[in-house]
Amino acid sequence: MLQKPRGTRDFLPDEMDQRREVEGIMRRFARTWGYREVCTPEFEELELFTIRSGEGIIQEMYVFEDKGGRKLALRPELTAPVLRMYVNEGKTLPKPLRWFYFADCFRYERPQKGRYRQFWQFGIELIGADSALAEAEVILLARDILAASDISFSIHVGHLSLMRSLLDGLDPDDQKKIRMFLDKKDTGGLAMYLSSQGRDDLCTRLTALAGCRDLNEVFTITGDLPDRDRIEELFSILDASGLEYTLNPGIARGLDYYTGMVFEIFAENLGAENQVLGGGTYRLAHLFGGEETPSCGFAIGFDRVMVARGERMPAPGTVAGVAFTPEGRDWALTVAGAFRNAGIRTELSLTGKSIGNQIAQIARSADYALIIGKRERELQQVTVKNLRTGGQKVLSLSDAIGEVSGSEPR
């Protein structure tokens, strides 16, 4: 038997119902904040991703050559494609642009809990706004969306200027190594490395900074910064908004194009891969041939949100099943059509067996049985049987629809 490719999944209707429900919540919240959905190609020029992230990521991507010899890659993320789209056809739109996306991405990695080779991301990009308020908006929207998705999470907010101020003047390679130690919270490794460089003093300050959870203390470690006002404004907005978060100057987000605020959100019940969201302020458009454009955004690991939620079936709508005799068939089709026009999920029995048999089958999943035979056909009526109470009524078609649509689903 043929198997599906490694790291991919099939979704049966029960699971799709849940995914669509959460997807709908995320879309709805993004829209209420003024964000509009965009869509980019499933695959892009390979270069788009190597410009952003370096050649090293080629081995982590699905890369292929098309029949014209073009080097292409299945998208491993959506920020670069969305910013490419912005540069290609969004430059003249009035700013700021508020865009969101929900789409699948592909990475050639070892699957584990909450990590698949095909996975879905929900994300937003706020393009062309450069302010503490814009950064705060992105964080608050992230909070709203995840809260509405009904998972438990914690928000960590940092700012790259803080750490960079301490690393200023160091060799870029050194800076990168140090950021990696800090990102991994590997203080032992950090101490060893800085000691070998004769910078024990720096280690003390960096460790203190990464562990610092109070903004005033942060500035006593870093001293005054050009960005200080902006940073203080950001956090004062967050505080005024009643956001629950942890200040974390240790967030390094190993990428060079992040320029200021960075934040990460972690969920419970997730094992090793517990980050459900990452984002920050970045400059990327100029890499794709546009003008330098300050932007801010985040991406949610949708599949991880689903794992964190656990099994949670959305309430099904009311379901009606139609049982009918051969003489009632044509009237049954008319009735079913009218019910569907009224927005009621209506399933016609297809067995052609006895009424009893049809009702037995309908009763497995439906709330109402609509029974239609010769008598109903002749009087243009419908026998509506409530499968929970057992009661039944003979009604006109419009009354029958009213009876069923006015009810609560099971």
Place this chain on the structure above:
RNA sequence: GCCAGGGUGGGGUAGUUGGUCAUCCUAGGGGACUGUGGAUCCCCCGACCCGGGUUCGAGUCUCGGCCCUGGCCCCA
């Protein structure tokens, strides 16, 4: 790429000195039942992940691969 534990009908399972026709539950399909409840009865479908090796004989032992689960690395 690395480590650990796994892979028996669709789902869940039993199966050790290696030895009939591989167990049970459930789901699914068919039939009995043509105007009223998820029932009942009968029947059916359907599995040892794949490939090599050892053996008279492998679900069972062995090697390799694939896949799953968790972890490491990585995580744009």
